[in-house]
Structure formats: C-alpha cells, structure tokens
Amino acid sequence: LAKTTQPISMDSYEGQEVNITCSHNNIATNDYITWYQQFPSQGPRFIIQGYKTKVTNEVASLFIPADRKSSTLSLPRVSLSDTAVYYCLVGFSGNTGKLIFGQGTTLQVKP
Amino acid sequence: SQTIHQWPATLVQPVGSPLSLECTVEGTSNPNLYWYRQAAGRGLQLLFYSIGIDQISSEVPQNLSASRPQDRQFILSSKKLLLSDSGFYLCAWSQGSETQYFGPGTRLLVL
Numbered sequence: 773l774a775k776t777t778q779p780i781s782m783d784s785y786e787g788q789e790v791n792i793t794c795s796h797n798n799i800a801t802n803d804y805i806t807w808y809q810q811f812p813s814q815g816p817r818f819i820i821q822g823y824k825t826k827v828t829n830e831v832a833s834l835f836i837p838a839d840r841k842s843s844t845l846s847l848p849r850v851s852l853s854d855t856a857v858y859y860c861l862v863g864f865s866g867n868t869g870k871l872i873f874g875q876g877t878t879l880q881v882k883p
Numbered sequence: 884s885q886t887i888h889q890w891p892a893t894l895v896q897p898v899g900s901p902l903s904l905e906c907t908v909e910g911t912s913n914p915n916l917y918w919y920r921q922a923a924g925r926g927l928q929l930l931f932y933s934i935g936i937d938q939i940s941s942e943v944p945q946n947l948s949a950s951r952p953q954d955r956q957f958i959l960s961s962k963k964l965l966l967s968d969s970g971f972y973l974c975a976w977s978q979g980s981e982t983q984y985f986g987p988g989t990r991l992l993v994l
Contacts, residue, residue: 813988815973815986821982871983873927
C-alpha cells in the first residue's frame with residue numbers, strides 16, 4: 773500500500789478556501805485516492821474519492837494531476853465546523869479493504 | 884440505508900480484566916468488517932479485518948482477539964487488559980473494496 777505524506781497542521785479563517793495536498797509518490801496503477809474527515813471522539817467520515825483528474829461533490833473537490841503522485845483536497849469557504857483532522861489514503865484493497873491511515877492534517881479554522 | 888453501531892460508547896476497566904466490544908451493521912449483507920485502534924493524537928491502526936463469518940485476519944500481534952459469530956456482528960475481545968490497550972476503538976464496514984464507513988467508536992480507558 774502506498775505511503776502518503778501530508779502537512780501535520782494547517783490554519784485558516786472562516787470563508788476561505790482551504791487546499792490540503794497529499795504526496796503519494798509510489799502510487800500503484802490500481803490505487804484510488806480517498807479522503808476522510810475526523811472530528812474528536814468520532815469515527816472518520818468519508819469525504820471524497822478519485823482516481824484521476826478532478827472529482828467534485830457537495831462537500832469538496834479533489835484534484836489529481838496526470839502523474840497521480842499527489843492530490844489536493846479543496847474545501848470551499850470553510851466554517852468553524854470544518855475544524856477537524858483530514859486523512860489522505862491511497863490504495864487498492866482488492867477484497868480485503870485494508871487501509872493505512874497516517875497522522876493526517878489537523879485543520880484549524882479561526883473566526 | 885446502512886448503519887453501524889458500536890457499544891459501549893465509553894468504558895473504564897481495571898488492568899487484568901476482560902474486554903468485549905461489539906459492533907453491528909444494518910442494511911447490508913456480507914460486509915467486510917474492520918477493527919481499528921486510535922491512540923490520542925495519532926492515526927488509526929488496523930487491528931483485525933474480516934471478509935466473512937469466522938474469516939478473520941490479524942494485522943498486529945497484540946493482547947486482543949476478534950470474532951465474527953454472525954454476518955453483521957464483529958466482536959473485539961481480550962482476556963486480560965493491559966494499560967497499553969487504552970485508546971479509541973473504531974469498527975468499520977465496506978462492501979468488498981469499496982469505501983469504508985466507520986462507527987461512532989468506543990473510548991476505552993484501562994486503569
């Protein structure tokens with residue numbers, strides 16, 4: 773399973789767009805890129821998943837360049853409630869679904 | 884829709900006592916099931932995963948065991964708890980290699 777590297781922490785202000793980049797240099801051909809959000813004392817919540825180019829849903833956008841060695845989670849106009857830890861995961865689990873969680877990026881949104 | 888339940892939500896146990904944490908999933912059949920542990924301020928560590936009844940794989944040697952007596956029930960156990968077993972335990976499910984969905988978690992404190 774590919775290893776990921778992301779910033780330990782980020783600060784932002786309400787209303788700003790936040791971009792969190794994840795590096796995954798040894799991503800494999802079959803690997804997907806998935807982002808989760810976790811609030812304190814809660815289980816991680818799926819945000820978005822992609823394979824290449826751009827994926828957008830009601831919560832976020834995911835930008836993946838052609839070489840797929842990195843990805844960027846974009847959160848539009850963040851609010852205080854977006855303060856959380858964001859995890860980037862890369863892998864193709866086959867039938868087992870094994871995921872490797874890193875330490876994630878702690879996003880602090882300030883008023 | 885699918886839902887995942889964990890109980891208890893919090894648990895305080897003395898060292899050397901037994902442990903049983905339960906996870907159940909509703910609204911799906913033959914899911915993959917997972918147990919994770921999260922230490923304070925850290926990422927998630929996969930402990931066990933199961934692709935079917937009585938089919939359980941252990942990821943790390945430890946003081947814990949897992950069982951899957953029914954299709955949608957996953958139990959995490961220990962005969963004698965250690966101080967190092969304290970943490971936040973999360974159960975998750977997926978359909979094959981699809982996205983994992985996490986339960987609310989159990990906060991375990993071993994004293």
